Amino acid sequence: xxxxxxxxxxxxxxxxxxxxxxxxxxxxxxxxxxxxxxxxxxxxxxxxxxxxxxxxxxxxxxxxxxxxxxxxxxxxxxxxxxxxxxxxxxxxxxxxxxxxxxxxxxxxxxxxxxxxxxxxxxxxxxxxxxxxxxxxxxxxxxxxxxxxxxxxxxxxxxxxxxxxxxxxxxxxxxxxxxxxxxxxxxxxxxxxxxxxxxxxxxxxxx
Amino acid sequence: xxxxxxxxxxxxxxxxxxxxxxxxxxxxxxxxxxxxxxxxxxxxxxxxxxxxxxxxxxxxxxxxxxxxxxxxxxxxxxxxxxxxxxxxxxxxxxxxxxxxxxxxxxxxxxxxxxxxxxxxxxxxxxxxxxxxxxxxxxxxxxxxxxxxxxxxxxxxxxxxxxxxxxxxxxxxxxxxxxxxxxxxxxxxxxxxxxxxxxxxxxxxxxxxxxxxxxxxxxxxxxxxxxxxxxxxxxxxxxxxxxxxxxxxxxxxxxxxxxxxxxxxxxxxxxxxxxxxxxxxxxxxxxxxxxxxxxxxxxxxxxxxxxxxxxxxxxxxxxxxxxxxxxxxxxxxxxxxxxxxxxxxxxxxxxxxxxxxxxxxxxxxxxxxxxxxxxxxxxxxxxxxxxxxxxxxxxxxxxxxxxxxxxxxxxxxxxxxxxxxxxxxxxxxxxxxxxxxxxxxxxxxxxxxxxxxxxxxxxxxxxxxxxxxxxxxxxxxxxxxxxxxxxxxxxxxxxxxxxxxxxxxxxxxxxxxxxxxxxxxxxxxxxxxxxxxxxxxxxxxxxxxxxxxxxxxxxxxxxxxxxxxxxxxxxxxxxxx
Numbered sequence: 001x002x003x004x005x006x007x008x009x010x011x012x013x014x015x016x017x018x019x020x021x022x023x024x025x026x027x028x029x030x031x032x033x034x035x036x037x038x039x040x041x042x043x044x045x046x047x048x049x050x051x052x053x054x055x056x057x058x059x060x061x062x063x064x065x066x067x068x069x070x071x072x073x074x075x076x077x078x079x080x081x082x083x084x085x086x087x088x089x090x091x092x093x094x095x096x097x098x099x100x101x102x103x104x105x106x107x108x109x110x111x112x113x114x115x116x117x118x119x120x121x122x123x124x125x126x127x128x129x130x131x132x133x134x135x136x137x138x139x140x141x142x143x144x145x146x147x148x149x150x151x152x153x154x155x156x157x158x159x160x161x162x163x164x165x166x167x168x169x170x171x172x173x174x175x176x177x178x179x180x181x182x183x184x185x186x187x188x189x190x191x192x193x194x195x196x197x198x199x200x201x202x203x204x205x206x
Numbered sequence: 207x208x209x210x211x212x213x214x215x216x217x218x219x220x221x222x223x224x225x226x227x228x229x230x231x232x233x234x235x236x237x238x239x240x241x242x243x244x245x246x247x248x249x250x251x252x253x254x255x256x257x258x259x260x261x262x263x264x265x266x267x268x269x270x271x272x273x274x275x276x277x278x279x280x281x282x283x284x285x286x287x288x289x290x291x292x293x294x295x296x297x298x299x300x301x302x303x304x305x306x307x308x309x310x311x312x313x314x315x316x317x318x319x320x321x322x323x324x325x326x327x328x329x330x331x332x333x334x335x336x337x338x339x340x341x342x343x344x345x346x347x348x349x350x351x352x353x354x355x356x357x358x359x360x361x362x363x364x365x366x367x368x369x370x371x372x373x374x375x376x377x378x379x380x381x382x383x384x385x386x387x388x389x390x391x392x393x394x395x396x397x398x399x400x401x402x403x404x405x406x407x408x409x410x411x412x413x414x415x416x417x418x419x420x421x422x423x424x425x426x427x428x429x430x431x432x433x434x435x436x437x438x439x440x441x442x443x444x445x446x447x448x449x450x451x452x453x454x455x456x457x458x459x460x461x462x463x464x465x466x467x468x469x470x471x472x473x474x475x476x477x478x479x480x481x482x483x484x485x486x487x488x489x490x491x492x493x494x495x496x497x498x499x500x501x502x503x504x505x506x507x508x509x510x511x512x513x514x515x516x517x518x519x520x521x522x523x524x525x526x527x528x529x530x531x532x533x534x535x536x537x538x539x540x541x542x543x544x545x546x547x548x549x550x551x552x553x554x555x556x557x558x559x560x561x562x563x564x565x566x567x568x569x570x571x572x573x574x575x576x577x578x579x580x581x582x583x584x585x586x587x588x589x590x591x592x593x594x595x596x597x598x599x600x601x602x603x604x605x606x607x608x609x610x611x612x613x614x615x616x617x618x619x620x621x622x623x624x625x626x627x628x629x630x631x632x633x634x635x636x637x638x639x640x641x642x643x644x645x646x647x648x649x650x651x652x653x654x655x656x657x658x659x660x661x662x663x664x665x666x667x668x669x670x671x672x673x674x675x676x677x678x679x680x681x682x683x684x685x686x687x688x689x690x691x692x693x694x695x696x697x698x699x700x701x702x703x704x705x706x707x708x709x710x711x712x713x714x715x716x717x718x719x720x721x722x723x724x725x726x727x728x729x730x731x732x733x734x735x736x737x738x739x740x741x742x743x744x745x746x747x748x749x750x751x752x753x754x755x756x757x758x759x760x761x762x763x764x765x766x767x768x769x770x771x772x773x774x775x776x777x778x779x780x781x782x
Binding site for chain 1: 284345
């Protein structure tokens with residue numbers, strides 16, 4: 001037995017130190033030295049240095065004067081009853097999707113309720129086919145992006161709330177479209193945080 | 207579907223094939239101990255490590271039994287280290303969020319899951335694990351479990367070319383170290399740097415506090431993500447740093463990282479087939495196998511892509527645009543990220559289940575029934591390239607059975623690569639083959655009949671059964687992806703899944719190492735006119751048919767009760 005266990009133990013310890021400590025620490029060193037912005041979470045900051053949020057992590061936006069991200073399905077455990085969960089959209093201390101099946105009753109009800117809320121906030125959406133990302137929850141619950149079609153539809157609401165011509169807001173959306181990488185990869189998208197920050201700078205509102 | 211969506215799928219697959227050829231030849235130089243230009247760099251490192259392990263042990267030739275025992279002993283002790291780190295993490299460094307030590311049954315499940323390359327997770331990473339655990343208990347076995355699968359496959363291949371009756375199938379420690387230092391570590395370092403450049407964080411801090419414009423605060427979990435993310439894919443592991451796995455923007459920030467991660471998971475399982483051809487000195491044979499595996503991948507992929515783009519009746523009912531246009535993705539976007547859309551998410555889902563990685567960039571539970579069907583089939587067959595080494599071995603199991611059956615049909619002695627395939631080998635191979643359906647179908651049937659099994663389901667109707675079936679299929683195939691609405695963190699599932707993972711992993715490896723020992727002891731017979739050639743397209747088709755027929759017969763009833771019933775119910779507008 002000793003013939004097997006002793007070398008096996010040594011090999012386990014050596015590989016644990018090599019792969020579990022030296023490797024991640026070396027990568028941390030490379031990241032912090034050469035790419036500190038990304039290695040520390042790609043943060044957008046106020047002029048005084050306060051972090052507003054990460055460019056890569058979606059945030060919850062309320063009110064008609066902002067562009068809204070996709071619905072987020074993140075749920076945290078209820079502090080009063082650990083067996084239950086409470087909705088916690090865009091809670092970046094956690095992550096996750098709805099995991100609702102296509103034939104789920106809860107999904108059908110959520111889609112209908114979300115659609116109603118959208119139409120209440122923006123009556124011109126009534127009866128229109130909506131972009132898929134506008135009604136579906138993302139996989140991470142932290143999706144930082146929306147589709148260009150989704151952003152374009154929200155432009156009229158934002159323009160109204162800020163008292164700005166729709167064309168100006170639509171123009172701002174156009175400037176913030178990231179096209180497919182290398183022309184084919186993924187989807188065209190608009191980063192909601194960056195768009196809203198640009199919006200606030202250009203049209204601070206009435 | 208837009209043409210550029212199909213183009214991105216084609217480009218990804220082309221990149222995998224192109225890169226797998228030189229990678230496979232490089233793997234062969236390592237396993238066959240051929241001279242290489244990298245020797246001056248790595249020999250001193252490797253020699254230092256051999257000294258630490260024990261020079262005599264790390265250089266002695268090993269027969270199949272010695273090799274297997276050393277592999278098992280090392281896996282056992284590594285599991286011990288991981289388990290202790292997980293349950294004691296509150297006493298260890300780098301735990302700024304003060305997470306408690308992991309509960310013993312969950313720690314058992316997690317340890318077993320990571321030591322076997324499964325990476326099934328009954329916990330959410332960012333709400334459970336300290337950064338020390340993420341590195342020393344999670345990132346660590348992502349290297350060694352991949353290596354274990356790989357070296358076992360290499361020892362198996364050596365049996366076909368052994369000239370000493372099987373006294374030397376290699377040295378386990380030497381294989382372990384060389385594959386780690388010469389393949390996994392360099393590629394991981396390089397790609398981890400790329401991942402950081404694209405936005406994956408890599409820090410020892412555990413969280414960031416942000417102050418959104420609208421007021422309040424947002425706590426953002428972070429950590430040494432890029433290092434984990436890279437080896438997670440290169441080693442076909444799949445366990446996420448975050449609960450949302452590779453859908454989380456920190457794990458997979460851009461369409462470009464998504465492409466690289468997809469290629470990374472496919473790279474080594476495909477390269478192993480090329481390496482096999484080099485080692486046995488018959489490239490034709492390797493390409494026949496590559497073709498068999500590739501055909502299945504090309505068969506599965508479009509089913510998922512088309513089903514996801516077609517969408518679901520509930521989306522139609524809610525007035526969602528299902529047709530893709532250049533400014534929106536359309537289709538079933540529930541549980542998918544905007545930056546990836548339908549095509550990249552579907553491709554990732556098929557690659558992660560075919561190459562049995564188990565990472566996800568979209569939530570598989572929300573896929574359409576027929577979108578999810580090929581994923582289940584990939585894990586059930588296990589050899590649509592499959593996981594590191596293990597997938598290759600699963601394909602060879604079918605190959606040996608195909609040789610045996612074909613031999614009986616045409617009245618020739620079954621031979622594979624010059625070795626007679628006889629009763630002892632066929633018994634062992636059949637056992638290895640039958641374990642897989644047994645540990646999938648038996649516990650999923652039991653679970654669905656028991657209240658403690660049903661209570662974990664996240665969805666009702668046939669989809670609920672699919673969740674359980676998916677859980678045990680994923681565990682048995684050492685995949686680790688989930689229909690994540692299913693809550694596996696219960697005593698029954700922690701235990702049952704842990705045991706299924708262990709039985710799905712080690713007994714087949716032991717049986718196949720025994721086959722290797724038995725084959726190596728046989729004389730190599732020269733090919734004659736009576737030999738049934740196995741490196742022909744004709745045999746490739748027979749091999750493919752054998753995999754599909756055996757797989758279909760075994761799993762067809764379960765698939766009908768799950769995804770097919772789910773599809774029928776969904777089409778009729780039923781909801782659960």
